[in-house]
Amino acid sequence: MVTPPGYTGVPRKGHLVFDACFESGNLGRVDYISEFEFDLFIRPDTCNPRFRVWFNFTVENVRETQRVIFNIVNFSKTKSLYRDGMSPVVKSTSRPKWQRLPTKNVYYYRCPDHRRNYVMSFAFCFDREDDVYQFAYCYPYTYTRLQHYLDSLECRNLDYLQREQLGLSVQQRRLDLLTITSPAQQNPEKVKKLVVLTARVHPGESPASFICQGVIDFLVSQHPVAQTLRDHVIFKIVPMLNPDGVYLGNYRCSLMGFDLNRHWQEPSPWAHPTLHAVKQLIVQLSQDPVGLEFYIDVHAHSTMMNGFMYGNVFEEEERVQRQAVFPRLLCQNAPDFSFSNTSFNRDVVKAGTGRRFLGGLLDDTSYCYTLEVSFYSYMAAGSTSPVPYTEDTYMKLGRNVARTFLDYYRHNNFIDDNKLQISNHINR
Numbered sequence: 001m002v003t004p005p006g007y008t009g010v011p012r013k014g015h016l017v018f019d020a021c022f023e024s025g026n027l028g029r030v031d032y033i034s035e036f037e038f039d040l041f042i043r044p045d046t047c048n049p050r051f052r053v054w055f056n057f058t059v060e061n062v063r064e065t066q067r068v069i070f071n072i073v074n075f076s077k078t079k080s081l082y083r084d085g086m087s088p089v090v091k092s093t094s095r096p097k098w099q100r101l102p103t104k105n106v107y108y109y110r111c112p113d114h115r116r117n118y119v120m121s122f123a124f125c126f127d128r129e130d131d132v133y134q135f136a137y138c139y140p141y142t143y144t145r146l147q148h149y150l151d152s153l154e155c156r157n158l159d160y161l162q163r164e165q166l167g168l169s170v171q172q173r174r175l176d177l178l179t180i181t182s183p184a185q186q187n188p189e190k191v192k193k194l195v196v197l198t199a200r201v202h203p204g205e206s207p208a209s210f211i212c213q214g215v216i217d218f219l220v221s222q223h224p225v226a227q228t229l230r231d232h233v234i235f236k237i238v239p240m241l242n243p244d245g246v247y248l249g250n251y252r253c254s255l256m257g258f259d260l261n262r263h264w265q266e267p268s269p270w271a272h273p274t275l276h277a278v279k280q281l282i283v284q285l286s287q288d289p290v291g292l293e294f295y296i297d298v299h300a301h302s303t304m305m306n307g308f309m310y311g312n313v314f315e316e317e318e319r320v321q322r323q324a325v326f327p328r329l330l331c332q333n334a335p336d337f338s339f340s341n342t343s344f345n346r347d348v349v350k351a352g353t354g355r356r357f358l359g360g361l362l363d364d365t366s367y368c369y370t371l372e373v374s375f376y377s378y379m380a381a382g383s384t385s386p387v388p389y390t391e392d393t394y395m396k397l398g399r400n401v402a403r404t405f406l407d408y409y410r411h412n413n414f415i416d417d418n419k420l421q422i423s424n425h426i427n428r
Contacts, residue, residue: 001015001016001017001061002015002016002017002018002030002032002038003015003032004032004035005032011061013061013062013063013129014035014061014062014063014066015061016030016038016059016060016061016062016068017059017060017061018030018040018057018058018059019057019058019060020043020055020056020057020058020249022058023142023143023144023247023249024056024140024142024143024203024246024247024248024249025056025057025058025249026042026043026054026055026056026057026249026250026251027040027041027042027043027055027056027057028041028042028043028044028074029041029043033071036067036068036069037068037069037071038068038069038070038071039071039073039114040055040057040070040071040072040073041072041073041074042054042055042072042074042075043249044076045245045250045251045252045253045257046245046248046250046253046255046256046257047253047255047256047257048252048253048257048258048259050076051076051250051251051252051253052074052075052076052251053075053076053077053137053204053251053252053302054137054203054204054249054250054251055072055088055135055136055137056134056135056136056137056140056249057134057135057136058132058133058134058135059126059132059133059134059135060131060132060133062126062128062129062131062133063126063129064126064127064128064129065125065126065127066125066126067123067124067125067126068123068124068125068126069121069122069123069124070121070122070124070135071111071119071120071121072119072120072121073111073114073117073119074114074117075117075118075119075120077118077302077303078118079302079303080108080118080120080302080303081302081303081305081374081375081376081377082106082108082120083108084305084376084377084386085103085376085377085386086103086106086375086376086377086388087100087101087102087103087105087106087122088100088101088106088120088122088135088136088137089101089135089136089137089138089139090124090133090134090135090136091133091134092128092131092132092133092134093130093131093132094128094131095131098136098139098391100388101122101124105122105123105124106120106121106122107120107121107122108120108121109121137204137375138204138206138207138300138375139206139207139210139390139391139394140206141206141209141210141246142246142247143173143240143243143246143247145209146176146209146239146240147174149213150163150176150178150239153178153216153220156220158220159183160180160181160182160183160220160230161178161179161180161220162178162179162180163176163177163178164176164177164179165177166238166274166277166278166281167273167274167276167277168273168274169242169243169244169254169255169273169274170244170254170255170256170270170271170273171244171247171255173243173244173247174243175238175240175241175243175273175274175277175278176238176239176240177236177237177238177281178216178235178236178237178238178239179234179235179236179237180216180219180220180230180234180235180237181230181233181234181235182227182230182231190231190232191290192232192233192234192290193232193233193234193290193293193294193409193414194233194234194236194285194288194290194291194292194293194294195233195234195235195236195292195293195294195295195296195405196236196237196238196281196282196285196292196294196295196296197212197215197235197236197237197238197294197295197296197297197298198237198238198241198278198295198296198297198298198354199211199212199238199239199240199241199297199298200212200239200240200241200242200243200246200298201241201242201260201261201275201297201299201354202242202245202251202252202259202261202299202300203242203245203246203248203249203250203251203252203253204245204250204251204252204300205299205300205375206300207300207373207374207375207389207394208298208299208300208373209239209240210391210394210395210398211298211371211373211394211395211397211398211401212237212239212298212398213239213395213398214394214395214396214397214398214399214400214401214402215237215398215399215401215402216237216239216398217395217398217399218398218399218402218403219235219402225403225406226402228406228415229402229405229406229409232409232414232415233405233409234290236281236285238278241260241274241275241278242254242260242274243274245260254272254274256271258271258272260272260274260275261297261353261354262353263275264279264353264354264356264357264358265357267279282295282358282361283361286361286362286363286366291363291365291366292362292366293365293366293367294326294366294367294368294369294405295354295355295358295362295366295367295368295369296368296369296370296371296401297353297354297355297369297370297371298370298371298373299370299371299372299373300372300373300374300375301372301373301374301375302375304341304372304374305338305341305374305376305377305378305379305386306336306337306338306341306373306374306378306379307330307334307336307337307338307371307372307373307374307378307397308327308337308338308339308341308342308343308372309326309327309330309342309369309370309371309372310342310343310344310345310355310369310370310372311323311324311327311342311343311344311355311367311368311369311370312344312345312355312356312359312368313344313345314364316364319364320344322367323344323367325408325411326367326369326404326408327339327342327369329404329407329408329411330400330401330404332407333400333403333404333407334396334397334400334401334404335378335380335381336373336378336380336387336389336393336397337397337400338378338379353370354368354370355368355369355370356368371401373389373394373397374389375389376388376389377389378393
């Protein structure tokens with residue numbers, strides 16, 4: 001509870017109670033500035049003071065019509081989509097659907113009172129005294145939500161879906177692996193392609209989980225495109241690579257303060273057990289006669305609009321052109337995906353990432369990408385104003401990623417058009 005300095009009486013309505021002691025919560029400290037204004041400090045990632053971006057907290061004991069300004073004063077990043085109109089998300093007990101605050105109520109600026117750090121201030125009016133209000137950097141997607149979702153999938157007893165525990169995190173949370181493909185007995189002679197997808201190596205990048213769920217929802221559906229893909233492709237999906245970081249409300253790191261996406265070269269089984277298990281799986285799959293064709297690691301981006309991809313740089317022009325095919329096809333399927341924002345690089349700082357490490361490990365018939373999506377919005381074709389993402393539009397991008405595999409394999413003649421009774425324009 002935050003009360004005026006020197007106040008010792010009985011707490012009153014309007015003396016705000018802040019809380020972040022819940023799953024994926026993050027708020028470190030609150031300073032009372034005035035009856036109407038509060039400075040909020042993000043708690044740094046556990047064991048790593050460098051990262052302060054994700055916040056997720058509740059406020060209660062409000063007074064009806066109470067107007068406040070919350071200043072989040074210790075972001076670790078200076079560049080931010082708050083400069084481009086992004087706003088925090090809010091929900092309350094009586095309105096449980098997340099929505100973005102109006103852009104006009106949000107200000108992002110250098111503040112002389114806070115050593116010229118960047119501050120994000122937002123104004124809010126509490127309108128229902130009995131409600132608990134929750135504010136977050138972006139739509140949360142918790143470890144428990146994932147477990148409920150995977151449990152519900154398992155209950156469907158689908159013969160083309162297998163769930164297994166690939167390992168445990170440092171705090172003994174499940175590292176889940178899904179395998180989605182038609183049972184081998186349906187066509188034992190068929191050689192299948194192999195696709196691996198991972199998400200949430202950076203725990204604060206919650207949009208990655210919505211995309212991942214969109215991919216899974218589509219692949220397990222009865223849609224004819226999904227059925228065809230299951231007949232020709234084995235999908236291996238790790239939906240949450242850093243479950244401890246997600247649970248703790250970290251932005252970038254694991255429990256022990258490691259950015260797991262910089263430790264692919266030599267992950268430790270005790271310090272980075274989830275990464276170690278996933279790397280072992282991928283190395284094993286890469287030695288399989290089938291061969292691993294795609295690895296896609298899903299992230300969210302804090303300064304760019306749209307969905308886009310990062311790929312690796314190659315010397316051979318023919319390989320460069322092949323690598324560009326999947327992003328080009330995705331661009332045709334997803335109005336929010338930008339090929340112009342897609343880039344191929346070999347930055348030294350990215351050397352320990354999944355995309356870079358696996359790009360060096362796998363043979364030249366494999367493709368490794370990072371799929372990024374904006375924390376905020378996308379620019380639709382012909383539009384001049386950004387369209388903010390919702391949970392549903394993040395999931396839709398996931399569905400479009402999944403269906404793009406069909407286009408890719410038809411493009412490569414792996415899936416024969418003559419055997420497919422599927423229109424080019426089916427449910428685009």
